[in-house]
Amino acid sequence: MTAMAEDEFHEETAEDTIERLVAERDHWKEVAEQGLEPRMRRMRFEGGEFEMEYTGQVAETIALAMVGHFKAMGAVNYVEMNVHDREEPFRRYTVTIQKVGAKSPADKVAEAEARVLELEFRLAALENVSP
Incomplete structure (x- = not known):
């Protein structure tokens, strides 16, 4: 057997198992505490400006996807995306991502x-x- 093949059959030690399980537990504990759904962290209306801040894994994933789309489109100022309502009257909305x-x-x-x-x-x- 080669060294690589031997590594594949390496059995996990008790310490390795404990370390892996603790890391997994900590990950799921953080997910449970923070939640997956977007949660509003802050909202304010000041000086004619309305600002909301969301937190959570889903909110972060959506934000990163939007920035990635902005860059992929070669946008300079802004990019618009259409969103369609699934309920009557099935209106269309535009989400605009603008570079600050x-x-x-x-x-x-x-x-x-x-x-x-x-x-x-x-x-x-x-x-x-x-x-």
Whole structure:
């Protein structure tokens, strides 16, 4: 037998078994204490801003998946994902993930609307000057 094959047949010592079981117990104890479901850790409404913070393994997994999707899409400012309600009236929602400090869709719309208004005023001024 090779050294690798011998390792495969290595029997676990009592100390190894205890160590493995303690680690497994501690893992499941932490899961039981923290829970798998997302739990609201904090919520505040201050200065016109609404902020919620969630905790839990599921919340962390969802957050990491969203960041991974953001990067995979090559997003610079934000990325949008559609979510469909399973109950009537089966509405569609959009979840937007925005990089902190980057322009949001609302920021971009506000800038575009301001620019349109500015150009409409300029056009109106030019039409009034023309003979």
